[in-house]
Amino acid sequence: MPDPVRLDLHAHSRYSPDSKLDPLDIVRVARAQGLDGIAITDHNAVEGALHARDHSRSSGLLVITATEVSAQHGHVLAYGVTERIARDRSPRETVEEILALGGVPVAAHPYRFWSGLGEELTRSAPFAAYEVQNARTFRRGNARARELAGTNGVGATGGSDAHFLHEIGRAVTIVEGASTEAEVLEALRRGRTRAEGVDRGAGATVRYVTKTVGEWMLRGFRRI
Numbered sequence: 001m002p003d004p005v006r007l008d009l010h011a012h013s014r015y016s017p018d019s020k021l022d023p024l025d026i027v028r029v030a031r032a033q034g035l036d037g038i039a040i041t042d043h044n045a046v047e048g049a050l051h052a053r054d055h056s057r058s059s060g061l062l063v064i065t066a067t068e069v070s071a072q073h074g075h076v077l078a079y080g081v082t083e084r085i086a087r088d089r090s091p092r093e094t095v096e097e098i099l100a101l102g103g104v105p106v107a108a109h110p111y112r113f114w115s116g117l118g119e120e121l122t123r124s125a126p127f128a129a130y131e132v133q134n135a136r137t138f139r140r141g142n143a144r145a146r147e148l149a150g151t152n153g154v155g156a157t158g159g160s161d162a163h164f165l166h167e168i169g170r171a172v173t174i175v176e177g178a179s180t181e182a183e184v185l186e187a188l189r190r191g192r193t194r195a196e197g198v199d200r201g202a203g204a205t206v207r208y209v210t211k212t213v214g215e216w217m218l219r220g221f222r223r224i
Helices: 023-032 047-059 092-099 116-124 137-151 181-189 202-218
Strands: 005-011 037-038 060-069 075-078 104-107 131-132 155-159 171-175 193-197
Touching: 005 023, 005 060, 005 075, 005 131, 005 155, 023 037, 023 047, 037 047, 047 060, 060 181, 075 181, 092 104, 092 116, 104 181, 116 137, 131 137, 131 171, 131 181, 131 193, 137 155, 155 181, 171 181
Parallel strands: 005 037, 037 060, 104 131, 131 155, 155 193
Antiparallel strands: 005 171, 060 075, 075 104, 155 171, 171 193
């Protein structure tokens, strides 16, 4: 049986308004970390993922095309899409467009204050999986997301939510016997994935809150 692959399915490049990372640096570090793959999930943008995918053909790292969509009440991860998805719509409408494009919708960090959908809205849309291990989310939020995924019988994903290079690989999705993007997407659709990694600690919380609030003010108090 092929070895399981480890993929960080949540990372941000300079095509997100809150990160400065070059997509090629993300690929380089992910490879150096021993990861088998990465998804660059920029906020409402796909350029970083496409740039990384083109480069990955010579790097040996599997890059999953993706984006993190700002729905009305929280964030939605879309895997396997190569074009932008309209923001500020309901979770269900967002999920329906992802499905229409042949992608796989995943509820990002459902219990995170400010950018998570929360339990009711997460349940309201036909997500293939929930992100249950996000390295920028408190342990309680991750645990609740894992429990909700089990209760609803959907898959589980993990990702670092990296905005800095040292964060890459701190949480990952484990997929058995997948070597292509199509195989990873099919595993996500069928709920055949598991997640592991770390939670957000006290030190990271201070840095995260300072960075998030500062950027929010610079954006004129508009959400990403």
